[in-house]
Amino acid sequence: QVQLVESGGGLVQAGGSLRLSCAASGRTFSRSDMGWFRQAPGKEREFVATISASGRSTRYADSVKGRFTISRDNARNTVYLQMNSLKPEDTAGYYCAAGSYYLSSNGKDYDYWGQGTQVAVSS
Numbered sequence: 001q002v003q004l005v006e007s008g009g010g011l012v013q014a015g016g017s018l019r020l021s022c023a024a025s026g027r028t029f030s031r032s033d034m035g036w037f038r039q040a041p042g043k044e045r046e047f048v049a050t051i052s053a054s055g056r057s058t059r060y061a062d063s064v065k066g067r068f069t070i071s072r073d074n075a076r077n078t079v080y081l082q083m084n085s086l087k088p089e090d091t092a093g094y095y096c097a098a099g100s101y102y103l104s105s106n107g108k109d110y111d112y113w114g115q116g117t118q119v120a121v122s123s
Helices: none
Strands: 002-007 010-013 016-025 033-037 044-050 059-060 068-073 078-083 092-099 109-113 119-122
Touching: 002 092, 002 109, 016 092, 016 119, 033 068, 033 078, 044 068, 044 078, 059 068, 068 109, 078 092
Parallel strands: 010 119
Antiparallel strands: 002 016, 016 078, 033 044, 033 092, 044 059, 068 078, 092 109, 092 119
16 A cells, blocks of 8 residues: 655746655565646646656656656655646646656556645746
8 A cells, every 4th residue: 555645836927946745655666667647627637757667767758758857766765756847838737657668658557546735827
């Protein structure tokens, strides 16, 4: 079992930066691929980024490639999402998830989810 708690959301102006954190509890964190997803009001949940259990491989949605960076610290059981050059369209609830599928962009492949942290980007 893995429990996930996100933090770091907030209100930022367009062009600004935020770093989201996801703290995990449970023994399987270091063996889990971790993903970030987001969901804006009235829209479906969408994939943002994922990182392999080792941290050596990553994958990004085209909409965030070059602006967002996912990383993890297995010693601290934490995964991060550094978000730069934020745009109003990045406004959403951001959720981290843990799963066993390699670099999956499909939310159905993730077994555990956090409660989310809100990000709002003003123009």
